[in-house]
Amino acid sequence: MRLSAGLAAAVVSLAAGLIAVGATPADAAVGGSGPYPADYETSATLPNHTIYRPQTLPSERLPVFVWGNGGCAANGTGQINFLREISSHGFLVIASGAPNGSGSTTSQMLTQSIDWAVAENSRQGGKYYGRLDVTQVAAGGWSCGGLEAYAVSGDPRVTTTTIFSSGLLNDADDYQLRRLTKPIAYFIGGPGDIAYPNAIDDWGKLPSGLPAFMGNLNVGHGGTYDQVNGGEFGRVAVLWLKWRLKGDRTAGTAFAGADCGLCHSQWQVQQKNLILDGGTSPSTPPVPPSGSPSTSPSSDHGSGCSAVYTVQDQWNGGFVASVSVTAGSTALTSWRVSLGLPAGASVTSLWNGVASGSSGTVTVTNQSYNGRLAAGQGTTFGFQGTGTGGGATVTCTGG
Template structure:
């Protein structure tokens, strides 16, 4: 259930105001300084073959082939330098990054512009005489975007050439668009600005509807919807994006250890982390880092179990997630009884339906679980979320 019907209008208004300022203040290509903290100082350029895009590349191309990252801007604004610090940082670590929109451009972007970025990069890699001839790794392509740009990334994530998707402070606006989640087959990562991020409820809703077995990561950093893109080298979002792309597009498992396992690097930081089906590509499954607050119910062979975890707590409120797992037999529906601490109340609920008293039941799309399969629901509440109990039963 989508919890904020007007999110699309608000996202566009918030981010367009930021990118509009960038149109006035941003550097022209001739004035743009190389930068980034990586080993390959990066700059941006344009191409006659892709005039409505901005191409970020290491100033001196390294010997190793460059994986490709295509990007949709916040507000779907056609300003390819709107997130210049962030994208230049990524490129400086040995990636070709392509943003929709010309440098300091105006107007709006569309999801087909991301597809054109991929088409152009693949063609340039095969074109004799191109500076990119044989220099790009067209088997490793990531698509990503911030806010409205994240919706564009979703729209093209089913492209067979895309090997991973990254969603920054974004989430589908309508349940009618959930088919985009069902067709996902490649790993996905969410980087969200915490409960104060206007996209947070929609991102959490998407997380709960991902296909079973899909490798997925969600990190929440409590910075709100604006992220850290304008900070030097893209700030914390830039650092984490580089780590994720280095893992997924370059196979660096040291970088991957920041995302995988109960003791992952981001698990021990200010990020709030959730994981699904993640491995370091060695075939070893990893258990998500959750803090159980209840034992499986129903005797020695329960029909289902529930595990409760507080994702975020602040003075006067909290966000919690509950993972429901089927027992040794399949379920056609489930019900969870919630024992909230004294004074705590639920103000919003996603991926579940409120029932009688302190109970919730499955939505239509997440009630059927095969043996051992899990799903999640979450809620925001007032008061202190610590110490709640949860009990699951089949229905």
């Protein structure tokens, strides 16, 4: 049964109280336990957020993990040990809320985090230019923050969702479960977790065929976020993100199969439709500073632009694709891409561009913020579609 309204309020109150108690968490290993010691920073272009990143950016592109805090509290360092640990393994982590901030967050702040990462990856001269893998994005959250992660799970840029000690509070919100198309993982604090019945109810209502993992650790609603390096929740979160966002099959063995790594541990495990080869391809190296695409360009008009089309994900009945646009030898003030979709395919949603039409030949023009490109500079737009994404063609014209 769903939690009552009174218990729902208790979830938020309890989580907020736990955050207050953990305001000075146990000291973690400097920068986390991963190969890239990490810390946090802020950005004037992303107010009221906290950005965790390796102190020295590695050569590999960083997948993106956006996080909603327990209690929907606007304190981006409320789960600092946990989030810094994840970042130290080669991820850009963006938490809603300023460092030691106050107030409340909304699910829109997670969307703002994704928007910012996409824009920064395309901003020439910025430290993240070409250094982020914005085709691999995870949304996650604890307690009330888990509800925020559910709310953005339908964003086509989100490639996996992670729910920590959370579950939908009433049946009217079950549409959020029905629209799930990408792998999801639940990490719950066992039967003593106040969110346990809601999470179990959600588990039983997931779409047929959806890859899903449920792990219960008997630690209650407070989890292990304040422990050194995020404790056991930090360890399993890193493994899931390595598998789903980096294609690390070794990490995937913790979750998939009857003999999975967590199956014979302190975790109580349930699985649905998990196949070890269901990870993603490892990230490619960063785009060279010139921004020139390294894969097959479809057009280049000298003073115009070139475009490269890539299918990022394909499933039965749908796909996600991206188009990289690169200016030629002359700066652009605008660009236009003619996207020729295969028969039966259509665009259902598109970001970082403005589309005219949804099937056949679709024209995509720049947004106000990504039309001006210096010579050799690139930007990217993406879209989700129905049908099969393979075989599309693109041509680019610059203005």
